[in-house]
Amino acid sequence: MRPFTSTIFAEITALATRTGAINLGQGFPDTDGPRELLDAASEAIHGGQNQYPPGPGVPVLREAVAQHQKRFYGLDVDPDAEVLVTAGATEAIAATILALCEPGDEVVTFDPVYDSYAASIALAGAVRKTVTLRWPGFALDEAELRAAFGPRTRVVLVNTPHNPTGKVFDRTELELIGALAREHGAVVVTDEVYEHQVYDDGVHLPMTTLPGLAEQTITISSAGKTFSVTGWKVGWLHGPAELVAAVRAVKQFLTFVNAGPFQPAVAVGLGLGDDFYRTLAGDLRAKRDLLCDGLRAAGFEVSVPRGTYFVVADAVPLGFDDGVELCQRLPELAGVAAVPVSAFHDDPDAARSLVRFAFCKRDEVLQEAVERLGRLSR
Ligand code: PMP
Ligand code: GLN
Numbered sequence: 001m002r003p004f005t006s007t008i009f010a011e012i013t014a015l016a017t018r019t020g021a022i023n024l025g026q027g028f029p030d031t032d033g034p035r036e037l038l039d040a041a042s043e044a045i046h047g048g049q050n051q052y053p054p055g056p057g058v059p060v061l062r063e064a065v066a067q068h069q070k071r072f073y074g075l076d077v078d079p080d081a082e083v084l085v086t087a088g089a090t091e092a093i094a095a096t097i098l099a100l101c102e103p104g105d106e107v108v109t110f111d112p113v114y115d116s117y118a119a120s121i122a123l124a125g126a127v128r129k130t131v132t133l134r135w136p137g138f139a140l141d142e143a144e145l146r147a148a149f150g151p152r153t154r155v156v157l158v159n160t161p162h163n164p165t166g167k168v169f170d171r172t173e174l175e176l177i178g179a180l181a182r183e184h185g186a187v188v189v190t191d192e193v194y195e196h197q198v199y200d201d202g203v204h205l206p207m208t209t210l211p212g213l214a215e216q217t218i219t220i221s222s223a224g225k226t227f228s229v230t231g232w233k234v235g236w237l238h239g240p241a242e243l244v245a246a247v248r249a250v251k252q253f254l255t256f257v258n259a260g261p262f263q264p265a266v267a268v269g270l271g272l273g274d275d276f277y278r279t280l281a282g283d284l285r286a287k288r289d290l291l292c293d294g295l296r297a298a299g300f301e302v303s304v305p306r307g308t309y310f311v312v313a314d315a316v317p318l319g320f321d322d323g324v325e326l327c328q329r330l331p332e333l334a335g336v337a338a339v340p341v342s343a344f345h346d347d348p349d350a351a352r353s354l355v356r357f358a359f360c361k362r363d364e365v366l367q368e369a370v371e372r373l374g375r376l377s378r
Contacts, residue, residue: 009115060267088224161192166304198306287361323341336373
């Protein structure tokens with residue numbers, strides 16, 4: 001694990017704290033989630049739900065996950081055999097990779113890649129095969145994708161909507177990935193933690209809804225993003241009973257169980273009305289536009305994200321061709337913190353001058369950040 005000793009998010013947050021910069025680096029909201037969730041959690045704590053919950057998760061949350069998948073995607077999920085509650089999506093990813101991969105097995109991932117994927121694959125002794133999504137459109141290259149699959153491919157790990165690019169994979173891309181997974185007998189693992197943060201005419205398409213894929217797909221999501229409770233670490237996964245049982249066997253020796261009183265509160269969140277979900281996406285779209293406009297005005301070139309709460313910008317027009325160096329200096333130059341996209345890449349040249357900003361912040365914070373970034377070109 002020597003290459004994984006510190007995460008870029010922890011580093012940049014420490015830098016922002018040290019310098020007092022506005023932290024648009026690590027992605028976490030600066031407001032609390034819905035009142036109903038907070039009340040439900042505090043009722044659960046005061047109502048005595050403070051001991052180990054059941055291994056697969058409290059029934060009310062597993063039921064709520066199944067209903068959510070029915071309501072938004074028309075899926076039939078058995079809450080008893082096909083759902084597992086985890087310590088965030090992070091544990092769901094780690095436990096899934098550890099359950100499915102033997103040393104030497106290959107996992108196809110997409111660069112820029114969320115940092116915990118590479119670490120989880122390393123923990124399993126598995127080998128990562130990388131497909132690169134390239135600035136500015138981050139389109140999937142079919143030849144590169146085909147070349148990443150081989151006889152030892154065990155898993156393809158997809159993240160849509162995609163952190164850090166904000167890309168929402170379209171049906172054609174997902175069908176191609178699915179067809180290759182089927183051809184090679186690989187399990188599709190999809191990280192859908194930003195499923196409700198999709199903008200404009202974008203549509204989130206869970207891979208498990210594609211024809212013929214449900215039997216070999218594990219779908220992962222989390223409460224952190226949807227309900228602005230990143231510190232609660234409540235995630236979940238669902239898929240075919242046998243695969244879920246294998247992941248449950250691993251999870252019980254990672255954390256055993258987690259988040260007793262927060263699990264019923266997340267169940268309340270998943271049951272919130274359509275207006276909650278509409279407002280979430282509508283508010284974030286406005287924040288995206290505020291930040292993208294501000295970044296452009298400050299001199300960056302911007303790739304407008306269709307999903308997530310991140311935007312990737314190129315600093316070359318401002319005269320910076322090294323994103324790592326810029327992110328180290330940005331607090332001093334402009335009082336703002338951001339994350340270099342090269343931290344998510346094996347090949348640093350694929351994203352040398354790119355920087356990621358998070359827009360899950362109050363409007364006045366974003367306005368102030370944009371105002372400060374304007375100093376870069378002055
Ligand atoms: N996957 C992606 C793509 C993420 O951006 C994050 C970050 N929050 C996670 C997984 C981890 O989610 P959790 O906090 O629920 O572990
Ligand atoms: N997912 C968050 C991000 O991409 C950070 C999570 C973390 O710090 N591990 O910024």
